[in-house]
Amino acid sequence: MVFWVNQALLSFTLLIAAFSMWRMGPAFKRSRFAGPVALIGISGLIFLPEQPLYFENDYHRCELVSFCNDDGRESYLNVVKWSIISIFSSILACFTIIKGSSIYSKRNPILLASGWIVLVFSWWTISQSPWFLEAYTRIDVIFWMVAFLLGVLASLYLFFNIIRFTEKLTPKDPPITPLDEKERRLVTEMIRRNLRGGV
Amino acid sequence: MTTFDLLSDGISSFGAMIFVGLFLISFCFSVHLIVTWNPYHRPVIPLVCSILICIIPATLLTMEQDSSTSIEEMLEVFFLLTSLGAGMVLLWLPIILLFVTIMMFSLTKRKPSPDPLIEMIEN
Numbered sequence: 001m002v003f004w005v006n007q008a009l010l011s012f013t014l015l016i017a018a019f020s021m022w023r024m025g026p027a028f029k030r031s032r033f034a035g036p037v038a039l040i041g042i043s044g045l046i047f048l049p050e051q052p053l054y055f056e057n058d059y060h061r062c063e064l065v066s067f068c069n070d071d072g073r074e075s076y077l078n079v080v081k082w083s084i085i086s087i088f089s090s091i092l093a094c095f096t097i098i099k100g101s102s103i104y105s106k107r108n109p110i111l112l113a114s115g116w117i118v119l120v121f122s123w124w125t126i127s128q129s130p131w132f133l134e135a136y137t138r139i140d141v142i143f144w145m146v147a148f149l150l151g152v153l154a155s156l157y158l159f160f161n162i163i164r165f166t167e168k169l170t171p172k173d174p175p176i177t178p179l180d181e182k183e184r185r186l187v188t189e190m191i192r193r194n195l196r197g198g199v
Numbered sequence: 200m201t202t203f204d205l206l207s208d209g210i211s212s213f214g215a216m217i218f219v220g221l222f223l224i225s226f227c228f229s230v231h232l233i234v235t236w237n238p239y240h241r242p243v244i245p246l247v248c249s250i251l252i253c254i255i256p257a258t259l260l261t262m263e264q265d266s267s268t269s270i271e272e273m274l275e276v277f278f279l280l281t282s283l284g285a286g287m288v289l290l291w292l293p294i295i296l297l298f299v300t301i302m303m304f305s306l307t308k309r310k311p312s313p314d315p316l317i318e319m320i321e322n
Contacts, residue, residue, distance in 0.1 A: 005274065005275060005278045006274055006278070008278060009274060009277055009278045009281060012281055012285065013230055016226075016227050016230045016231065017230055017231075017233075017234040020230065020234045020235050021234055024235040076282070079286070079289070083289050083292075086292065090299065093303070094299060094303060097303045097306060098306065101306045101307060101309060102309060102310070103306065112307055116303075116307070119300060122296065123296070123300075126292065126293050126296065131290075132290070132292075132293055135290050136293075141290070143213060144216040144287070145287060145290050147213045147214070147216035147217050147220070148217070148219060148220040148284070148287040149220065149291075150217050151216060151217035151218060151220020151221045151222075151223075151224075152220040152223070152224055154217065154220070155220060155221045155224035155225060155228075155252075158248075158252075159224070159225075159228060159245060159248075159249070162244060162245050162248050163245055165244070166241050166244045166245060167241075169241075169244075170241060
């Protein structure tokens with residue numbers, strides 16, 4: 001039996017992989033797989049296996065780990081479901097509002113109104129999640145949020161330096177020789193033709 | 200509705216939360232580098248560094264009790280740290296959404312420009 005913790009970890013990893021595939025090149029055809037991989041990841045997060053029963057191997061392991069009990073699994077599922085609803089509704093709302101506004105095309109009041117309805121819905125889902133209220137009223141949790149942000153910034157700084165170091169190791173190309181007279185005439189002719197519309 | 204205790208297993212100090220942030224970004228970065236593998240990016244050094252940042256502290260955490268470790272325990276620690284990290288990102292969600300709502304509000308109020316090119320140059 002698949003231990004639900006392992007499935008949750010694998011599904012979360014698949015979601016990160018899907019996001020990377022969706023946004024990044026250079027093999028742009030990779031993005032075709034982003035949607036299905038994201039769907040598998042989300043399904044894996046929502047449809048977690050049941051807790052192991054007393055005659056299964058993982059049962060005793062689960063007794064030792066504090067988050068691996070029925071309450072832990074239920075709470076985890078609750079947070080995942082509400083978060084998915086909030087995040088998806090806010091993304092959908094933003095897309096609809098941007099589409100309905102006058103940035104790329106003519107203003108569409110119906111699209112704008114429906115986008116705002118979805119955005120209000122996403123705020124409602126957040127207001128229905130008790131952990132936000134609980135967290136924002138506790139000063140220690142606020143400190144941990146700041147600490148987490150510092151950790152994120154520290155890691156970004158660290159990776160920035162690692163990438164810079166890696167790029168410094170890359171051998172530089174030799175300087176390019178200047179164009180000779182024939183090449184210069186060719187380039188001048190190409191620019192002249194392009195400026196005159198191919199005449 | 201039940202609540203999810205993000206701060207279980209004693210991981211609740213300021214320093215530990217900095218580490219959780221470091222771990223989550225390293226984990227995401229290593230997955231990203233593996234999925235979008237491209238030798239022209241020279242990903243080996245960043246990938247090795249991010250994997251080390253993930254694995255070494257996780258191994259030390261699993262060895263804390265009985266000086267031994269196993270794949271099962273490592274996966275549990277990975278799950279705990281990624282869940283804590285994702286939970287912390289979620290706690291920032293209302294603040295992020297507040298900024299997004301303000302931006303959407305300014306977009307909604309924006310009137311179409313007679314000449315978008317001139318407007319782009321002026322801005």
